[in-house]
Amino acid sequence: MSESHTYTTHVEWTKERRAALSSPSLPTIEVATPANFPGGHEGIWSPEHLYTASAEICLMTTFLSLAEKTKLVFKSYKSEASGTMEKAEKGFLMTRIHIKPTVVVAEESLKEKTVTLLEKAEKYCLISNSMKTEVTIEPNVLVK
Template identity: 45%
Template structure:
């Protein structure tokens, strides 16, 4: 089987909470907080439009980056306007086994002042290094941060 990718989008909402979504998944909030999970389409009898273990794996890495970032940003007194992250998990067959081999994280952080750019990058880098989920999996985790200034294009 060729490599397949599972995209998860995360947006910080407030305090230490965020919301995950995926362009691959159709989800409504009317199902009592339950998440429907199925075999993904690359596999026999896979079901499109439903969360898969591969999506949830990717979401775990992304959401851990966010929550770790939020804690470290608070300690560094980093003021920011928004945080979001696109994460792409890569599923491959390696030596006859299916593995999630990589999760590419692209966090986008909007800070309030240009002079906080270095601090923001330092906080994101520390969050990537301290993320307990990333440190617990054997998949390669990569991060390419985007830092924007509030009010600028």
């Protein structure tokens, strides 16, 4: 794998406080100012949603990589995340992202290993490590 990677995106204003976000070979999505800001829009991805989601997605993909390397067999992975924006001296900042991953395993004996891998994924997530936002996880491992 190369030591450097570039990811290209394009934003084109469409109307009001809305735009189209695109990248070569990816689907275009509508983005906008979030509804809680003046002129914001309900039901459209905002930078704040995408920022929160990037940490959540990175945790998952890092966990998937670690699970593959350690041959952890699991039945499902899902998560939810909340990003907190607060007014600070410099203006609004995303101060915290809290991620709640839930992993289902087949045996009780896999719970500890799964929690350990989730914690390692948090430690090695390159997106979270690139943020100045505090990112925390609350792992939940179920046996079914």
